[in-house]
Amino acid sequence: MTTTAPEQLDLQRAARDHLWLHFTRMGGYRDAEVPIIVRGDGCYLEDSKGKRYLDALAGLFSVNIGYGYGEEMGEAAAAQMRELPFYTNWSYAHPRAIELASEVASLAPGDLNRLFFVSGGSEAVESAWKLARQYYTARGEMRFRAARVPGQRVEAVVDFPEVHHVRNTNRYHRPPDESEAEFTAFLLDELEQTIEAAGPETIAMVIFEPVQNAGGAFTPPEGYWRGVRELCDHYDILLCADEVITGFGRLGAWFGSELYDIRPDLMTIAKGLSSSYAAIGAVVASDRVMEPFMEGTRMYSHGITFGGHPVQAAVALKNIEIMRRDRIVEHVGETRDTFRQTLEQLLDLPIVGDVRGTGFFYAIELVKDKETRQTFDDEECETLLRGFLSPALFERGLICRADDRGDPVIQISPPLVAGQQEFDQIVSILGDVLAEAWTRIH
Numbered sequence: 270m271t272t273t274a275p276e277q278l279d280l281q282r283a284a285r286d287h288l289w290l291h292f293t294r295m296g297g298y299r300d301a302e303v304p305i306i307v308r309g310d311g312c313y314l315e316d317s318k319g320k321r322y323l324d325a326l327a328g329l330f331s332v333n334i335g336y337g338y339g340e341e342m343g344e345a346a347a348a349q350m351r352e353l354p355f356y357t358n359w360s361y362a363h364p365r366a367i368e369l370a371s372e373v374a375s376l377a378p379g380d381l382n383r384l385f386f387v388s389g390g391s392e393a394v395e396s397a398w399k400l401a402r403q404y405y406t407a408r409g410e411m412r413f414r415a416a417r418v419p420g421q422r423v424e425a426v427v428d429f430p431e432v433h434h435v436r437n438t439n440r441y442h443r444p445p446d447e448s449e450a451e452f453t454a455f456l457l458d459e460l461e462q463t464i465e466a467a468g469p470e471t472i473a474m475v476i477f478e479p480v481q482n483a484g485g486a487f488t489p490p491e492g493y494w495r496g497v498r499e500l501c502d503h504y505d506i507l508l509c510a511d512e513v514i515t516g517f518g519r520l521g522a523w524f525g526s527e528l529y530d531i532r533p534d535l536m537t538i539a540k541g542l543s544s545s546y547a548a549i550g551a552v553v554a555s556d557r558v559m560e561p562f563m564e565g566t567r568m569y570s571h572g573i574t575f576g577g578h579p580v581q582a583a584v585a586l587k588n589i590e591i592m593r594r595d596r597i598v599e600h601v602g603e604t605r606d607t608f609r610q611t612l613e614q615l616l617d618l619p620i621v622g623d624v625r626g627t628g629f630f631y632a633i634e635l636v637k638d639k640e641t642r643q644t645f646d647d648e649e650c651e652t653l654l655r656g657f658l659s660p661a662l663f664e665r666g667l668i669c670r671a672d673d674r675g676d677p678v679i680q681i682s683p684p685l686v687a688g689q690q691e692f693d694q695i696v697s698i699l700g701d702v703l704a705e706a707w708t709r710i711h
């Protein structure tokens with residue numbers, strides 16, 4: 270049965286009837302109201318009832334310049350719409366894609382000089398592994414396990430990459446007497462063993478985030494990235510830094526790769542590239558990765574209709590212009606210490622075990638027992654995070670994320686224009702709500 274959109278749409282009703290929210294238990298909205306956000310300004314959002322929220326998550330770690338630049342960004346988009354609303358990067362170039370590629374190449378560290386545009390972070394990651402595989406194929410190697418089928422192109426034989434996972438850089442639950450150097454050695458040893466066990470000749474790419482999001486803002490221990498780079502060099506494996514969150518200022522530098530001297534062969538970027546005012550991402554490749562594709566008839570066999578879309582590119586260009594003009598990255602660098610100090614006040618609470626992260630990218634790990642660092646079990650997480658914390662924080666006007674994909678954490682990642690007033694408000698609301706959570710649990 271089809272339904273027609275009524276002239277005066279009841280947004281609440283229509284949201285419940287027709288919209289499928291991402292990563293959302295839709296059953297929860299059978300009887301409850303769907304939160305409808307209608308406008309934004311600076312670090313703040315407003316819902317359909319006129320209630321204001323401090324967005325301490327910057328959309329999804331992504332609205333780096335905040336919500337206040339719509340006018341300027343809109344003008345850039347409108348001008349591009351008038352000039353050339355769409356053309357493709359399949360075989361053709363157009364000015365905005367060229368300008369944006371040059372601009373990002375000038376900001377990216379080292380010889381990361383070549384951009385392949387896509388529509389977002391997932392496509393960037395997918396494009397990176399396809400590129401890594403084709404890079405080795407172009408060099409006459411096959412860096413994946415594939416049953417050879419006579420008459421078929423090797424690339425057609427395997428559709429998905431085989432993935433091996435290694436430990437993240439979470440130090441909070443490591444033995445207390447382990448030094449940072451020992452932790453780094455432990456992680457690198459595990460990475461090397463994983464490469465050896467899989468067979469280095471089957472591995473095309475190692476991909477990590479400079480600071481890992483899932484599990485809560487895991488910063489690398491000293492020497493980690495240097496060691497990862499050395500292993501990749503030793504085994505001749507491409508290193509990709511997934512900068513979808515960490516790129517464009519979140520850590521107080523344009524890229525995490527610069528901050529940690531990662532020297533990757535590939536970077537994936539999206540979110541902050543346009544501060545999410547447009548749906549655009551890219552794979553950034555180094556000269557070394559580009560080299561085999563410049564030979565003879567070779568090409569990178571991949572393409573996406575909206576990759577390098579001129580309107581999205583115009584918006585991303587304007588975003589970078591604003592970030593430079595308004596010294597957004599510098600602002601993070603200048604205020605990150607006070608942001609950390611403000612957040613660390615929460616360590617006085619018995620439920621807060623760890624405050625970790627850097628720049629404007631933090632996680633607060635919640636524990637049942639601070640001495641033993643004991644975490645909550647699944648049922649307690651369910652009651653605590655979903656049952657109490659998420660609704661209570663939202664009710665108090667703070668948007669952040671309670672996440673239990675690993676140990677339970679609250680993720681804090683405000684727009685990069687946030688200042689002391691916002692830092693204080695985040696800590697004040699979190700402090701009250703977390704104190705109440707502790708009382709309820711006990």
Ligand SMILES: Cc1ncc(COP(=O)(O)O)c(C=O)c1O
Pocket residue numbers: 329389390391392394478482511512513514539540
């Ligand atoms: C590190 C990282 N890579 C890739 C992605 C996927 O990006 P998108 O949601 O734009 O597809 C995300 C999304 O949050 C991410 O955090």
